[in-house]
Amino acid sequence: MSNAQEVVSSLLSQVASLVKKMTDDEWKRLVAGEITIDLVKREESKKTTASRNKDNSLGEREIKALVSRLRATDEREEGLVLLDEFSLTKPSLELIARYIDVPVSQRDNMETLREKIIEATIGYRLRSMAIQGRTDQHFSRSRDSVETKAT
Amino acid sequence: MPIVSVINYKGGVGKTTTTANLAGELAWHGRKVLLVDLDPQASLTFSFIRPEEWLADFATSRTIKKWFDALSEGSDFPLSDLIFTPPRTNQRLGNRGGLDLLPSHLGLINVDLELATELGGATLRQSKRRYLKVHRRLAEGLAGLEHDRYDVILIDCPPNFNIVTKNAIVASDRILIPAKADYLSTLGIDYLQKNVSGLIEDFNEYAAVEDDSIVQKIDPAFLGVVFTMVQFYGGEPISTQRQFMNQTKTLGLPVFDSYIRENKSVFGDAPLYGVPVVLNAYSNPTHSNIVDELEGFVAEFESKLGMGARP
Numbered sequence: 191m192s193n194a195q196e197v198v199s200s201l202l203s204q205v206a207s208l209v210k211k212m213t214d215d216e217w218k219r220l221v222a223g224e225i226t227i228d229l230v231k232r233e234e235s236k237k238t239t240a241s242r243n244k245d246n247s248l249g250e251r252e253i254k255a256l257v258s259r260l261r262a263t264d265e266r267e268e269g270l271v272l273l274d275e276f277s278l279t280k281p282s283l284e285l286i287a288r289y290i291d292v293p294v295s296q297r298d299n300m301e302t303l304r305e306k307i308i309e310a311t312i313g314y315r316l317r318s319m320a321i322q323g324r325t326d327q328h329f330s331r332s333r334d335s336v337e338t339k340a341t
Numbered sequence: 342m343p344i345v346s347v348i349n350y351k352g353g354v355g356k357t358t359t360t361a362n363l364a365g366e367l368a369w370h371g372r373k374v375l376l377v378d379l380d381p382q383a384s385l386t387f388s389f390i391r392p393e394e395w396l397a398d399f400a401t402s403r404t405i406k407k408w409f410d411a412l413s414e415g416s417d418f419p420l421s422d423l424i425f426t427p428p429r430t431n432q433r434l435g436n437r438g439g440l441d442l443l444p445s446h447l448g449l450i451n452v453d454l455e456l457a458t459e460l461g462g463a464t465l466r467q468s469k470r471r472y473l474k475v476h477r478r479l480a481e482g483l484a485g486l487e488h489d490r491y492d493v494i495l496i497d498c499p500p501n502f503n504i505v506t507k508n509a510i511v512a513s514d515r516i517l518i519p520a521k522a523d524y525l526s527t528l529g530i531d532y533l534q535k536n537v538s539g540l541i542e543d544f545n546e547y548a549a550v551e552d553d554s555i556v557q558k559i560d561p562a563f564l565g566v567v568f569t570m571v572q573f574y575g576g577e578p579i580s581t582q583r584q585f586m587n588q589t590k591t592l593g594l595p596v597f598d599s600y601i602r603e604n605k606s607v608f609g610d611a612p613l614y615g616v617p618v619v620l621n622a623y624s625n626p627t628h629s630n631i632v633d634e635l636e637g638f639v640a641e642f643e644s645k646l647g648m649g650a651r652p
Contacts, residue, residue, distance in 0.1 A: 290584075291583050291584055292580070292584050293579075293580040293581045293584065310584055314588040314592075315592070317528065318531045321532055321535060322531050322532075322535040323535055
């Protein structure tokens with residue numbers, strides 16, 4: 191995927207995510223032209239920049255925070271939008287994948303890495319819920335439980 | 342006498358190897374173990390009985406299929422009549438504990454069809470009664486064994502959720518899930534959770550409407566997931582498998598700290614000789630490491646099951 195394609199894909203994902211989160215009222219007002227969706231370019235915060243490594247890859251603290259946010263997200267699309275917000279380079283994606291203990295191959299391109307990260311933080315929970323026929327979020331994320339009742 | 346079902350929806354996950362070695366090590370610790378093979382593939386049975394012996398001495402009248410068939414035909418006989426003590430394993434055990442087996446039959450799959458015909462009824466009440474009767478069949482059979490004859494009963498379940506499997510779950514106090522750390526096997530864990538929950542819900546709802554309240558409600562709990570066929574690199578499971586192990590740990594089910602590693606040269610032909618790997622002494626360090634790991638798994642199993650001090 192070319193850089194231009196990635197930028198457009200990212201923009202569309204962000205717009206789609208925003209539309210999905212709208213209330214019915216907001217949606218009606220958007221369709222009626224009463225409100226608009228604007229794209230605003232923001233300067234990267236100094237804090238974010240400061241925690242990056244020399245090669246512009248993410249620092250450990252930043253990775254930890256990003257992974258935590260991904261793990262709190264319940265939709266793959268939202269996760270992708272979140273990854274896009276960080277304008278991640280391939281080395282950063284590799285660092286994140288390694289941080290969450292996902293196997294990384296030299297053949298992996300950025301798209302594959304993004305997919306692996308999303309599956310390991312969000313996708314596996316969605317799979318589990320779907321197979322169990324659940325639509326709610328009742329996952330126990332504790333590793334301390336000794337025994338779980340089947341009911 | 343705790344009863345533990347060993348099950349995974351996904352086949353080929355090392356379920357039979359896990360069950361046979363768990364039983365062997367528990368018996369080595371002095372415990373009396375009964376293995377019930379409910380899988381029509383009869384792999385556990387053929388781990389202790391040679392197929393030609395099975396055909397000559399067991400197939401017609403000494404398998405769990407015969408017992409289910411007899412019940413359906415109204416000619417009841419006790420499960421204890423079918424119990425077989427595999428000689429090669431028990432010779433290895435010497436004076437320690439003991440390992441017995443209720444053999445399976447390749448035609449056990451037909452029992453599911455037979456049991457299904459016994460369900461239903463003219464009224465809702467009759468249907469519920471029949472449901473309870475059909476699903477409690479194994480539980481009642483096992484309850485008929487002498488109370489102190491065994492310290493633990495392990496049921497090797499087929500990789501499905503048919504009526505025979507449901508009989509195993511209804512009879513069980515705990516459920517052990519052997520799983521490969523890969524995508525499809527971990528999906529099998531979710532299928533199983535869903536179906537066990539559904540079975541408990543249905544069974545207990547039906548049990549509640551019985552006037553005489555003789556039918557006890559069931560509450561089998563997941564003892565845990567044990568990862569099998571684990572491949573190691575640099576002293577730890579390979580990363581492709583680690584990710585599925587880590588994911589399973591966060592989904593709410595208990596997961597054993599111990600693993601059972603992949604080793605075809607050790608596990609591949611062990612059933613041929615009728616003695617579980619864990620009862621063999623190996624001089625080769627790789628092989629003895631496997632035995633150490635199996636021993637670690639069994640110690641964890643005993644602890645999770647609250648089995649108390651070894652005799």
